[in-house]
Amino acid sequence: MAVADERREGCDGCGRVVSLEELTTVTMPDGDSVACCPSCAPHAREAARKLSSLDQRRGDCDGCTRTVPRTDLEDVVLPDGTVVTVCPRCLSEVPGRSSEAKAGTGAGSDSPAEAEARCSQCREPVAGEPFRVRTIDDRTEELCRSCKEAAEERGVVADVAMQAAEAREILGVDADATDREIREAFLTQIKHAHPDRKSGSRSAFKLVKDAYDRLS
Structure with a gap:
């Protein structure tokens, strides 16, 4: 933090110089602390909350309805086009899934997710x-x-999710980046x-958050 005088310091978020009484210290999951003005403090707390829960996120399997870590869940497209999210136990019960997965496990083959990606x-x-x-x-x-x-063109699309490749480009990380590297880049x-910085804006702020959400 850049000290302006004995009673004022700069916000680590937007860089504005405010009185010490207005600054709030927020501790991030990696142990680092940031000093934020009233405008930036809510954003810092939200970022800290999301980062601390990264390894603890859980979701429901559409098959057995059990709650499991999201890292164990996988999206599968059924023959009728429906996308379901299932745990490893239910994954083997998806029609045609087992034989396709086995076919893609040979040496030099693509990963199962890439080999089975179909429109x-x-x-x-x-x-x-x-x-x-x-x-x-x-x-x-x-x-x-x-x-x-x-x-x-038919006007039936409500939203298109950000692709992982685009999210990695926004955060500036490689395809094999670890959770920690993604977190630090975010x-x-x-x-x-x-948006309070000259280099930022509301749209850029949202874009970075969306990219992190996509990869986390």
């Missing part, structure tokens, strides 16, 4: 990561680029993107 509309293999699309009737589809663009980028 839920045209059923053609998708090169790379499919687009996760939420339709206006609240269905989730995993589409190839052509089917996504066709759906957008903390660095979110400071620069803060």
Whole structure:
């Protein structure tokens, strides 16, 4: 923190110089502390909360309805195009899943997720990561680029989720980045993107948060 005088210091979030009485110290999960002005303190607390719960997040399996760590859950596209999230136990019960998974485990083969990625509309293999699309009737589809663009032209797309490759580019991390590296990149980028800084804006701040949410 840059000290302006004996009673004023700079906010670690936006850089503004405020009185010491206005600063709040927020401790991040990695042990570092940041001093924030009243405007930045809520954002810092939210970032600390999300980071501390990164390894503890849990979700429900759509098959057995058990609550398990989200890292154990996997999204699967059913033959009718429906996307379900299932635990490892239920994954083996998905029609056609076991044989496809075995076929992709040989030496030199693609990872199962890449080998099995198919568009839920045209059923053609998708090169790379499919687009996760939420339709206006609240269905989730995993589409190839052509089917996504066709759906957008028909006006049935409510939202398109950020792809992992885009999220990594925003945070500046590699495809094999660890959770800690992603976390550190987020903390660095979110400071620069803060709307109270000259280098930041509301849209940039939201973009960095969305990128971190996608990878976490």
